[in-house]
Amino acid sequence: MRVFVAIGVVVLVSRALFAQSSDPRPGFDTADVHSSAHTTFPFMQGGVLRGDRYVVKNATMVDLISTAYGVDSEKVVSGPSWLELDRFDILAKAPSSTSPEAVKLMLQTLLADRFKLVVHNDTKPMQVFALTVGKSGKPKLKQSDGTGDTGCNPQQQNAQQGTIPQIYVTCKNVTMESFAQIIHQFAGGYLTSPVVDTTELKGAWDFDIKWTARGQLVAAGADGISIFDAVDKQLGLKLDLQKNALPVLFVDSVNEKPTDNPAGVATALPKPPPAEFEVAVIKPSAPGEAPNGRIIPSGQVDVQAITLKDLITIAWDLNPNDKEVLAGAPKWLDQDKFDITAKASTTGQVGSDGLPIEIEDLQAMLRALLIERFKMTVHMEDRPVNAYTLVAVNPKIKKADPLSRTSCKNGPGPDGKDPRIANPILSRLVSCQNITMAEFADQLRFIAGGYIFSPVQDATGLEGAYDFTLSFSPVGVFNGGGPAGRGRGGDGAAPAAADAGSPSDPSGALSLFDAVSKQLGLKLEMRKRPMPVLVIDHVEEKPTDN
Secondary structure (H helix, E strand, C coil), X not given: CXXXXXXXXXXXXXHHHHHHHHCCCCCCCEEEEEECCCCCCCCCEEEEEECCEEEEEEEEHHHHHHHHHCCCHHHEEECCHHHHCCEEEEEEECCCCCCHHHHHHHHHHHHHHHCCCEEEEEEEEEEEEEEEECXXXXXXXXXXXXXXXXXXXXXXXXXXXXXXXXEEEEEEEECHHHHHHHHHHHCCCCCCCCEEECCCCCCCEEEEEEECXXXXXXXXXXXXXXXXXXXXXXXXXXXXXXEEEEEEEXXXXXXXXXXXXXXXXXXXXCCCCCCCEEEEEEEECCCCCCCEEEEECCCEEEEEEEEHHHHHHHHCCCCCCCCCCEECCCHHHHCCEEEEEEEECCCCCCCXXXXXXXXXXXXXXXXXXXHHHCCCEEEEEEEEEEEEEEEECCCCCEECCCCCCCEEEECCCCCCCCHHHHCCCCCEEEEEEEEEHHHHHHHHHHHCCXXXXXCCEECCCCCCEEEEEEEECCHHHCHHHHHHHHCCCCCCCCCCHHHHCXXXXXXXXXXXXXXXXXXXXXXXXXXXXXXXXXXXXXXXXXXXXX
C-alpha cells in the first residue's frame, strides 16, 4: 500500500511539474501596481488594453478577480475582510495585438505574482432570483425567426410632462438564459442578487418589456410598475427569490499589500501626454436659450446655455448642490451662459483608439480648456465649512463576524429581508457588514447621494466593526427636494423630522437623518471644520476668440 501511495505521489508531482513547464502563464511585460488615491465616489475604471497600455483604476480585489476570471462579482466568495474595501491602480504594458482573453490571463498572472492570489472553482448555495414560467404556463413571448440583431436594447421614450418615464427595453433573438443575465444588469435596483433561468424554455425569443425604476415607483403612483409585475404581466414569467447552488470562485488566500514594483517601471511606463480637445468653439448663448446638450465618452462636448459655474463643477468633480465647495466666484459665473462645441483629437492621444475616454481624462481636458479660454487661475485650500459628524446616541447595531467581508451594498442583507416590499417609499436599502464607524462615515456620501455632500467625520467612539441595514427614502420624495439643502452649502428646506425628532413624513417617507437615528441609534450633526475648497483667483468673463 505504501508503495502504491508513493507511486501515486510521484505521478501527481510529475504531472504538476509537466503542466507548469509546458503551459507557462502569459504575463504583462511590466506593471506598476499601487493603492488608489482616495476619491469621493470610488468605482472601477478601465480594464481594457489601449494600444500597449492596460490601465485599471480604483478597483477592489473583487473587481480585479471578477475581471481576470470573467465571473460576476457576486460569485467571488470567501477571502479576507478587505476584499471589497481596499482599492488599487494597475498600469501594465503588453503587445497591442494581445487579445482580450490573453489580457485576462495576464491579469490572472499579475494577481498571482504580485498579490499571491490563490483561487479555486466550487459551488455554493446563494440567494438568486429564479426566472420561471408564470402560473398560466403560457409565456407571452414570440419565437424568434433568428434574423436581425441579437440582444436587448433600451428604447427612447417621450414621456408627457409631469409623468414618470418608464424603462423600455426591446429584446430580439434572445434566449432565456441570456435574458436572465441582461435583466439583472438593466434592473439592478430591484434585482440585487443574480438571476438564474429555470424556465426550461428552449430557443430564442422576441419581446418588449417596460417597467418603472425602483427609485421612481412611488412618484409614478398608479402608473408605476415594478420589474416583478412587468415580467409577470407582460411576459407571462415570474421572478422568485430562492436559494440555489451556483458555480463560484473561492478566494483561498491573497495578500493585502502587493509586492514592490520592479526597478525602472517608471521609465518603462512613462506617462502619456495630457489629452486635449483638438478643436473647441465657445460663444455666448442666445437670450432665452434653454440648457441642453451632452458630454459623451468619445471626447465630444456639445452643450448649450450652460453656465461657467456648471462647467467648473463638472471639470473639477465638485458636488453641484454644495455651495461652499467653490470660493471667489464672481456673480456672473452663475448667470452668463455659453454654448460649447469641442472634439477630442482622433490621433496620438487618449481616446484616439475609439474606446471611451475615462471620466478623469475627460475632466482634465475640460479643465485645460476652461483655464486656457477664460484665463482662469485656481487653487485648492482648506477652509471652515459646514459638514456632518456621526455621533452615537443609543447604538442599535450588532458586532460583526471579523472574518466576514467588509462592505456596504444596495439591497437586503444575508437574511433576505426587504422592507421596501411592505413600504416602497423606503426605496433606498443599504446592507453593511463588518464595517467600522469610520468606514461607514466615509461611505455615506455615495450611500446617501443628495443628503451628504462632504466627508462625514466619525465621532461615535465605537470600536470594532458592525453589521446593520439602513432603509430610507431618496431626497426627491420630500417636497421641494427635502433634505438636499442639509448637506454643507445646500439651500433646500429639510423635512421637519431631520433634526428635531418630530414625526416622519405623513406619506411614510423617512429621511436619511431619521433612519440613522431610529434604525441605528446614531445621529448626524452639522459642525464647522476645515475642508478642501476650490478657490478662483482669477477668471475673465469673456472667453478668448475661437
